[in-house]
Amino acid sequence: MLFILSIFIFVGVLETVTPYLARKTTVFGVSIPEPYVQHQQLLIFKKHYSMMVGSIAVACFIGQILLLFTSIQDEQFVLLSFVLLYVVLLIAAGLYMFYHIKTKKLKKQENWEAHVKTVYVMDLSFRDRDEVLSPTFFVLPIIITLALITFTYMNYNAIPDVFATHWNAAGEVDGRTEKTWLAVIVMPLILLGIQISFFIISIGMKSAKIQLSAQAKEASANRELNQRKYGSWYLAAINYSMTFVLVVLHYTTVILKNQTAPYFFPLFIVFMFVSLGGLILLIWKLSNSNERFDDLQTNETAADDDRYWKWGIVYINKNDPSLLVQKKYGVGWTVNLANKWSYIILLVIFLPILLVIFI
Amino acid sequence: MNIHLDPSSELQLYKQLANQLIELIAKGKLKNGDTLPSVRSMATDLGINVSTVSKSYHELEEKGLIELKPKAKAIIIGGQKKELEETEVEKVENALKPILAEAIARGLEKDQMTSLFHRILKQWK
Numbered sequence: 083m084l085f086i087l088s089i090f091i092f093v094g095v096l097e098t099v100t101p102y103l104a105r106k107t108t109v110f111g112v113s114i115p116e117p118y119v120q121h122q123q124l125l126i127f128k129k130h131y132s133m134m135v136g137s138i139a140v141a142c143f144i145g146q147i148l149l150l151f152t153s154i155q156d157e158q159f160v161l162l163s164f165v166l167l168y169v170v171l172l173i174a175a176g177l178y179m180f181y182h183i184k185t186k187k188l189k190k191q192e193n194w195e196a197h198v199k200t201v202y203v204m205d206l207s208f209r210d211r212d213e214v215l216s217p218t219f220f221v222l223p224i225i226i227t228l229a230l231i232t233f234t235y236m237n238y239n240a241i242p243d244v245f246a247t248h249w250n251a252a253g254e255v256d257g258r259t260e261k262t263w264l265a266v267i268v269m270p271l272i273l274l275g276i277q278i279s280f281f282i283i284s285i286g287m288k289s290a291k292i293q294l295s296a297q298a299k300e301a302s303a304n305r306e307l308n309q310r311k312y313g314s315w316y317l318a319a320i321n322y323s324m325t326f327v328l329v330v331l332h333y334t335t336v337i338l339k340n341q342t343a344p345y346f347f348p349l350f351i352v353f354m355f356v357s358l359g360g361l362i363l364l365i366w367k368l369s370n371s372n373e374r375f376d377d378l379q380t381n382e383t384a385a386d387d388d389r390y391w392k393w394g395i396v397y398i399n400k401n402d403p404s405l406l407v408q409k410k411y412g413v414g415w416t417v418n419l420a421n422k423w424s425y426i427i428l429l430v431i432f433l434p435i436l437l438v439i440f441i
Numbered sequence: 442m443n444i445h446l447d448p449s450s451e452l453q454l455y456k457q458l459a460n461q462l463i464e465l466i467a468k469g470k471l472k473n474g475d476t477l478p479s480v481r482s483m484a485t486d487l488g489i490n491v492s493t494v495s496k497s498y499h500e501l502e503e504k505g506l507i508e509l510k511p512k513a514k515a516i517i518i519g520g521q522k523k524e525l526e527e528t529e530v531e532k533v534e535n536a537l538k539p540i541l542a543e544a545i546a547r548g549l550e551k552d553q554m555t556s557l558f559h560r561i562l563k564q565w566k
Contacts, residue, residue, distance in 0.1 A: 199449060204486040206442035206465070209478060292486045299443065385488040401490070403481050 086163045087146065092358060093167060094139030096365075097174040100412050101128040103369055105305070107295055107384070110178060111394015111411040112185040115198040115383040116297050119375040123188055127181050135174045142166040178411065182394050198383045201296050205303055212307065214288050215314040220281040223325040227274045230329055231267050237337055241266055246335050266336060272433075273328045279430035280321045282423060286405035287314055287415065293408065296382040301373035308371045309408065313415065316360045323356040365413055442470050446487065454489060459497035466506060466517060467565040477507065477515040 101110065106119050110131075114124065146163055154162075189195075234241075241261055247269070248257025259265050287310060295302040327349050334340050390399035394410045400420045405427075409416045417424035442465060446457045465471040477483070480498055484491040498515055501507045508516045544554055 202446040202487045202489050204444045402485055404485055
């Protein structure tokens with residue numbers, strides 16, 4: 083119960099503050115020329131969005147608390163809580179689109195692009211200061227998984243004919259699978275797929291475009307450096323903790339034949355803690371290093387890339403050889419759909435979901 | 442080590458990029474043996490066309506300031522002290538003459554030009 087409520091709070095807060103997490107030069111997925119970053123109307127848009135999403139989230143949250151005092155059953159409560167979560171997410175997405183269109187209109191109406199001078203800027207020393215984790219760091223988990231698969235086959239005869247593959251929240255087995263050559267390595271294989279996509283992502287992070295602003299050059303460089311560094315740390319933290327949990331799980335059930343070890347659930351909680359706590363840390367680090375545009379001297383602005391974005395969400399740019407690009411709205415990365423590797427990443431991400439649905 | 446290209450300037454983008462790189466070598470910020478970003482990564486970061494960057498790299502190569510190596514690497518070879526060949530001095534002289542001539546034709550005094558010369562040289566090493 084507490085777990086569900088804390089997820090709700092987490093998502094609610096995140097959705098509410100998202101407009102303030104993005105770079106100042108993008109508002110609701112629209113590139114804003116630097117001289118207009120402090121435009122009154124944009125600040126109002128952001129404020130209204132946050133107020134609306136925030137109050138809806140708070141209302142839903144109070145509703146859930148009130149429900150707790152009625153005689154509602156646990157299962158119904160969990161279901162309802164998830165429905166409310168999706169309602170908040172949907173409303174936030176709808177409001178995003180609403181303000182995305184409004185911002186775009188404002189930019190066009192006031193003809194901002196005609197009043198500014200576009201320049202192309204970069205810093206040659208940036209790549210030397212870049213602290214993105216090297217892709218080799220993401221090779222180690224792959225080696226561990228390959229070793230685990232080899233080890234599993236070396237002990238194939240000792241594996242029980244039926245072994246556990248699914249557990250409920252209490253740590254009891256509620257799903258079993260018959261032993262076949264494929265079945266015994268399904269979990270390591272899924273892990274391997276995720277690790278390989280993480281490896282590709284880490285390569286993509288390293289070569290991704292560096293976006294500096296023309297007027298707050300040093301500040302935007304700092305933000306970029308932080309985003310790249312802590313972004314890759316977060317990716318590595320998830321990668322290593324996930325590898326640890328799944329390797330322990332696989333080793334205990336398949337090799338040690340212990341199907342309900344008491345440490346499964348705590349392990350899972352630790353993993354959740356790393357991924358959610360890491361995300362909070364990442365966002366906190368980034369919001370501390372957002373660039374400011376307090377003293378604008380000229381009407382210069384860095385080049386605008388709106389034409390490569392659909393709704394400020396989907397990025398398709400044939401001229402950009404990189405695989406990853408920083409999201410225009412919110413924190414994190416998205417793939418360049420003009421790069422064929424992006425489909426492999428998307429496939430690996432959605433494959434487990436498809437497997438769960440169809441198998 | 443900032444690069445700042447202005448598309449509204451009358452100077453073409455590739456020329457601006459080449460000039461700014463040359464200036465960084467003159468200032469000693471780019472040293473002999475330093476590597477420049479690959480053409481693709483430079484084009485990505487700047488947000489300009491790959492062919493534009495490639496054109497300015499080739500110009501620098503022609504001038505003997507960088508060496509283009511396989512795997513898209515560009516290494517600075519200019520900037521070190523060496524015995525200049527007679528032809529290279531001549532090249533600089535030929536390039537400089539029309540600029541100085543234009544300055545005289547525009548009415549600049551020789552004194553002004555010498556102080557201008559010193560002022561610019563002081564910015565570099």
